[in-house]
Each structure stands twice: as C-alpha cells, then as structure tokens.
Amino acid sequence: MKVITAYCNLRADECLVNGEVVARREVGSEDSWFKQIYKQQAWVYPKFYKMDMLSQAGYLASELIKRANPGISEAYSDDEIALVFANASSSADTDRRFIQSYEGGGSPSPSLFVYTLPNIVLGEIAILNKWYGENMFAVLPKFVPGFYLDYSRILLASGSRALLGGWLEVTAGSTDVFLFMVEEKESGTEFSEENLLHLSQTVAAY
16 A cells, blocks of 8 residues: 655744654744754755755755655665655746846856756755656646646556655745655555645644
C-alpha cells in the first residue's frame, strides 16, 4: 500500500512536521523566517544562503522530512526517489527581483538569473541528496491532490519506489508549503486525495 510516511507544512509564521510544530517565527529577529528555521535546526549547508526563497523553502521542508524519516536515502538507489512539485506562481518572485536588478543596477544579476525557473529547486534537492530519479515541476492554479496521485502512478509504475511531492508556493507576501514523502508500506496513512487535502490543511494544536 502506498502511504504518506512524513509531511511538512511551512507557513508564514510556523513550521510543522507530521503535525507537530518544530519552529515559530520570531517577529523581532533580524533574520528572515527561512534563515531562522535553518539556524534553529543547526544545519550546515552554506549554499543555503545563496538560494532564492523558493529553493530555501524546498530545502527546509525536504530536510525536515528526511529528519522525520531517518534512513530514507539509504533505503533506495539514487534513481528510485522521484520528485514532483507544483505551485501557482512559478518563479515569479525571483523573476521580478531579477528584472529589478537590471533596471536598478544597470546589469542583470547572475545570482538571481540562476533561479528564474521553478524547477531549480528540484535540482538543488537532487544534487544535495544525490537523488537522480524522475522529477517534474508543474504550474497549477491551486493545490490539486489528484494531480499527485495521477502522476505518481506513472512514476511508480516505471521504476520509482518513493516519491517526494508537494505544493511550494512562496512569494514576497505569502508562504504556503506542503511537502510529503510517499512509500510502499504495509500500514500507515493512505496516499489518497482526501488525506493529502487534510494534511495540507494541518494546523498547530495550541
């Protein structure tokens, strides 16, 4: 049975893993929200600071899922974990900042240009983890659980054994991230439209 073995919700002020809060935003901090999470988790990956917000969000959520699901990388060959992400705004936030770097500075910023495609986040995660399986990034009007189920059937029927998927919408004014890991297990939370929709709306218990 295909089950969701770990998931992460990252929003404007809090970050949850498997429904439990792992970080809350410190409003008075000089660090950005994503940098706060990075430092709180004590990761050491200097490239994080060079990423755009979309890739930083993908990095944080995927690393938190890995931490909640230890041994995930060792359980599969390097081409057996597929990546399927989607959002509504593509890389629009970075695209705007790239245009501003040209208009304001007289020359375009190479460091921003690198991130003017949404699928770059897939490359960042794949390179970090040495996951070289199938991957794709779709641009959809909204989070559609059925999309992930439909596409996963194709991937899991063609050699992939696990799937890291989810919604990755990050703009200057909004953070809406929901990533999940799907594996073949005898028991667990079934990988279904209903469960994806429910987990994507997970809120902290106060």
